[in-house]
Every structure is written in C-alpha cells, then in structure tokens.
Amino acid sequence: MSLEKFTETVRTKVGDDANLNSTIKFAFKEGGALYIDGKSKPNTVTNDESAAADCTVKVSLEDFAKLMERKLDPTTAFMMGKIKIEGDMGVAMKLGRLFG
Numbered sequence: 683m684s685l686e687k688f689t690e691t692v693r694t695k696v697g698d699d700a701n702l703n704s705t706i707k708f709a710f711k712e713g714g715a716l717y718i719d720g721k722s723k724p725n726t727v728t729n730d731e732s733a734a735a736d737c738t739v740k741v742s743l744e745d746f747a748k749l750m751e752r753k754l755d756p757t758t759a760f761m762m763g764k765i766k767i768e769g770d771m772g773v774a775m776k777l778g779r780l781f782g
Contacts, residue, residue, distance in 0.1 A: 689727060693727040698725060700725055702718065706773055710742065736769055736773045737769040737771070
C-alpha cells in the first residue's frame, strides 16, 4: 500500500474527532511521514514530515501495513524493534483504539 493510500485510510479512521488530544507522527524508514493532529478540531491527517509531534513512531511501510491490518501486534512489534517510539509513550498507547 502506498503512503497516499495509508493517509486516506487513517484520515477516514480519525474522522473529525478521534479524541486523541495529541499529535502523532509516523516516520517511515523508506521516507515520508503520516502526521495526525488530534488537537485541532476537526482533526487533520497530513504527510507533514517537519511537524513536531507529542509522539513519533518510527516504522517501515510494510510493518505499518501489518499493524493497520491487525496482522502485527503493536506490543510485539515494539519488543522486536520493528517500531521505535520517541516522545510520550502514553500517546502511543492511544493508537490502539484508533486502529482497532
């Protein structure tokens, strides 16, 4: 799946208010980013690589696809080093309800 397709899928899941009250950036190892601004109303999803975020999740596009499809458990991915989290770990924990 392409970054553009991921962006549209996440934009649909986030909707106008995902009740995240945080900013999250997925920084992809292949380049590019997916930025969720859960503080703005309505929430926005962009590909802004330069935006500062409360939490940054570093992951490959392949593993992000598996996470989105529930074929990869986030905790397992973290323990295996497939994802790295910088910033507020509490914000990362909110992602489960978003992608559930």
